[in-house]
Amino acid sequence: MGGSGSGNRWRYGTRSTCEASLRIDVRYMRKQSLLRTGFQGTLSWSRHGEQTGWIRYKVHPNSLELDYRTRQVGEVEWTPVNEHVPLLRREQPFGGSRVYLGCLRCGSRNMVLYGGSRFRCRRCLNLAYASQSEDIFGRAASRSREIRMRLGGEGCFDDPFPPKPKGMHWSTYERLENECARLDDLVTAELCGLMARFGGAARG
Ligand SMILES: [Zn+2]
Numbered sequence: 306m307g308g309s310g311s312g313n314r315w316r317y318g319t320r321s322t323c324e325a326s327l328r329i330d331v332r333y334m335r336k337q338s339l340l341r342t343g344f345q346g347t348l349s350w351s352r353h354g355e356q357t358g359w360i361r362y363k364v365h366p367n368s369l370e371l372d373y374r375t376r377q378v379g380e381v382e383w384t385p386v387n388e389h390v391p392l393l394r395r396e397q398p399f400g401g402s403r404v405y406l407g408c409l410r411c412g413s414r415n416m417v418l419y420g421g422s423r424f425r426c427r428r429c430l431n432l433a434y435a436s437q438s439e440d441i442f443g444r445a446a447s448r449s450r451e452i453r454m455r456l457g458g459e460g461c462f463d464d465p466f467p468p469k470p471k472g473m474h475w476s477t478y479e480r481l482e483n484e485c486a487r488l489d490d491l492v493t494a495e496l497c498g499l500m501a502r503f504g505g506a507a508r509g
Pocket residue numbers: 408409410411412413425426427428429
C-alpha cells in the first residue's frame with residue numbers, strides 16, 4: 306500500500322462494485338435535486354444494459370414514499386408495496402443539514418437503503434439473509450463495524466472511513482483501514498450475490 310496519500314482511500318469511493326444492486330442513495334438523490342418536496346419520479350436500476358428493477362417515489366416533507374411491487378424467489382404473485390421511508394434531517398455543526406433515510410425495520414439512520422424484498426438498511430438485510438449467507442459474511446460485517454467504532458466512527462458502512470484518531474500510529478491506522486477495505490469488499494460482494502437472487506421491483 307502506498308504511503309499516507311490518497312491511494313487507498315479511493316477504494317472507498319469505488320467500493321460499491323454492484324451498481325446493479327437495488328439501492329437508494331440519499332446523497333445521489335440530493336445531488337441530482339431529486340429530494341425537493343413534492344417531487345416525484347422513478348428510480349431504476351440495470352445490469353448489463355438490462356433493467357433489473359424500478360420503483361416510483363414521491364418526496365413528502367418528512368418522508369420518501371416508495372411504490373413498487375416485490376416478489377421473492379419461488380413466488381408467482383407480485384406483492385404491491387407502498388411505504389413511507391422517514392427522511393431524517395440532522396443539523397451540521399458548521400451549518401447546513403444532512404438528510405438520512407430511516408430504516409423501517411430497525412429505525413437506524415442511513416445514507417443508503419438496499420432492496421432485498423423491501424428497501425431496508427444494510428444491517429437488516431444482513432440479518433434477513435444471515436441464515437443463507439452464514440458466518441463469514443456476518444463476521445466480516447461486524448468486524449468492519451468494530452474497526453469503524455474504534456476509530457471514533459458510528460460504525461456505518463456507508464459513512465466515509467473515519468480519520469486517524471490522535472495518538473494512534475499511522476501504521477496501526479493503515480493496517481485497520483486496509484483490513485476494513487478487505488472486509489467491506491467481501492461483504493459487498495456477498496450482499497450483491499444475495500440481492501441478485503432476489504431482484505426487487507417489477508418491470509412495467
Ligand atoms: Zn435496519
